[in-house]
Amino acid sequence: MAYRHCLAVILGLTASLGAQSQRWVARYNGPANVVDGGTSIAVDPAGGVYVTGRSGDTPATFECTTIKYDSAGTERWIRTYRQVDSSYYDTGWGIALDRKGLHKIVKIR
Numbered sequence: 001m002a003y004r005h006c007l008a009v010i011l012g013l014t015a016s017l018g019a020q021s022q023r024w025v026a027r028y029n030g031p032a033n034v035v036d037g038g039t040s041i042a043v044d045p046a047g048g049v050y051v052t053g054r055s056g057d058t059p060a061t062f063e064c065t066t067i068k069y070d071s072a073g074t075e076r077w078i079r080t081y082r083q084v085d086s087s088y089y090d091t092g093w094g095i096a097l098d099r100k101g102l103h104k105i106v107k108i109r
Helices: none
Strands: 006-014 019-028 037-043 049-058 061-069 075-081 095-097 103-105
Touching: 019 061, 019 075, 037 095, 049 095
Parallel strands: none
Antiparallel strands: 006 019, 037 049, 049 061, 061 075, 095 103
16 A cells, blocks of 8 residues: 655654664545645643644645644644645645644745
């Protein structure tokens, strides 16, 4: 089975050595089972991870998709967005967190 999905790999840092180790890996396959992709990652103070990008909602169109994972890599929620007058490729190109930990998608198109 071929995997076509958004992939998030999170690295933990060991402060004393500066070494990196993989903590967890999460895969997401959108509803249309086409090529999905992540474009940006943000991490909150509690270790929650936000990934934004796009996922296919039909074989020919994409929605902006944002996924939140907790610090253990468990998926907490998925949000999708399509602009009303959209092209076929709505994509979240960046994500940032404010001081309260609320996520902001930087660009849809």
